[in-house]
Amino acid sequence: MRIFRQHNIRKIQTLDGIWNFESEKTGKMNINVPGCWEMIPALENYRGKCIYEKKIDIDSTANIRLVFKGVSHTADVYFDGQHVRRHYNAYTPFDCIIKNVSKGEHEIKVNVDNSFGEFSALHVPNDYYTYGGIIRDTALEKLPDIYIESICFVPGYDKKWRAKTKVSIVNLSGEEKECSLKIKLCEKKIIKDIKLMPNEKKKILWEEDFPEAKSWSHEDPKLYLIECELIENGEITDDLIERCGFRQIETKGEGIYLNGEKIFLKGFNRHEDHGSVGAAIPVELMMKDIWLMKDMGANAVRTCHYPNDERFLDLCDEEGLLVWEENHARGLNLEQMLNPNFDEQCRNCIDEMVNNHINHPSIIIWGILNECASEFKEGREKHKRQYEQIRGLDTSRPLTSATCRHKNDICLDLPDIVSYNIYSGWYNNDPIYETLEDFIGYINSAGGAGKPLIISEFGAGAIYGFRDTAHRRWSEEKQSDIIEESLNVYMNDKRISGVFIWQLCDCRITEEGDFYLSRACMRNNKGVVDIYRRPKIAYETVKRIFKKPV
Secondary structure, eight states: OOSSOOOSSSEEEEOOEEEEEEETTTEEEEEEESOOGGGSGGGTTOOSEEEEEEEEEESSOEEEEEEESOEESEEEEEETTEEEEEEEOTTSOEEEEEEEEOSEEEEEEEEEEOOOSTTOSSSOSOSSOOOOEEOSOEEEEEEOSEEEEEEEEEEEESSSEEEEEEEEEEEOSSSOEEEEEEEEETTEEEEEEEEEOTTOEEEEEEEEEOTTOOBBOSSSBOOEEEEEEEEETTEEEEEEEEEEOBOOEEEETTEEEETTEEEOEEEEEOOSOBTTTBTOOOHHHHHHHHHHHHHTTOOEEEETTSOOOHHHHHHHHHHTOEEEEEOSOBSOOHHHHTSTTHHHHHHHHHHHHHHHHTTOTTEEEEEOOBTOOTTSHHHHHHHHHHHHHHHHHOOSSOEEEEEOOTTTOOOTTSSSEEEEEOOBTTTBOOOHHHHHHHHHHHHHHTTOTTSOEEEEEOOOOBOTTOOOTTOOTBSHHHHHHHHHHHHHHHTTOTTEEEEEESOSBOEEOOSSSSGGGGOGGGEEOOOSBOTTOOBOHHHHHHHHHHTSOO
């Protein structure tokens, strides 16, 4: 489920593979997990409910933990017919713990729903597709009565590297328990004795200097393992291994600094979508995307518009690709933001995103609420509340929100970085430089003065293979022209700290709503590669410009 090994002691078995599957259109059949049910011909456009079932064998009585890295978009999990968990949001992980499961055969059933309605505030008809199914990895873990729930690592630098490591320990039993926790990092270790009351969760904090640690950076992504073990009566009963890097990201005035050095972000927006597998992207294709971006000279990627598969983040850690990860909310108007489920579903998404992904050194920016209703006082309150929530979870990264509400955004004083989506040359014929000057003038008058500025989206649509000597719209030539002119302006303006091209790859959109009116072939076609990763003319254009020194 990760790119590296997380356990030497805890027993884990994958639940990936063939599951029993049933829908109203197909009846009973087999399906592969992870996967999207849209890969089944009868369900290519299906929006509704389906059932997944799998038999498992437990070799001895144990506490078990079912782990789901992503189910799209609502999951009701049953174990031996008993409902054990409901979870909303396709893009964040969740688990179910069942105590004292007896030896023998048991059944897991997951009812999955990808439909739209009032109950779903974040998954709505949109400019990308909400697939259906168990779209990310699954596993079963056997847990002792006391187990390690999580590790949180936050580095800091003041003439030498220092880190705070927080380990969460859980007692599942109804009895008072005693154990020892051993934490090891960079050849340093500490052992702490712990007493837990029945059903108690306790957080253990270790603060330590690491003067010999090497910095993680884009050029040299040095990674370390944090190894934790639980010891009871002299025996190691549970363990958890996480991976981390020592790096510091901060904003100073109009600049973004990594380990004290000013950086310029050259990146892409990327959807988790592929023409062959939908949103259930295997590691091989994740690596392909990273190779494509790095070949073009990119050093950054934005996970538009939701938390990504953690294996992709693992690869970014290893490859030194800088990540802007954001919560799940794209293009919502005020009425949608006032949905009675909006606040809770956003709050859960942020909690699950930050708590599960905080250790990734590649993540340098947390983002929220892309192009949502930031021009209204109610929208401002929701932006403010979400910024405060993330700062309560992690103060080591700057925050931002991509906006397109030019001259009426009232939230620009809230983030650490101002991010604007500007499509000069595509949705209008306004000159790129003059439009930028107008935007910056407004930003400086509306609370954004003195902050770093990122052009978070820009680009143009192009149908793969449509070549046109007149460079008309939807041609690969016209897309290349607009991207080249935009990059030549944005990358040569010292007031700008980064650019994110919209987008790396074409993606499917929902048929509901009216996005189809401006999305030929039912796709957002602004990728510099198509949905199968075939390069358009703009690929070489970006490569030529990105590889110039900034």
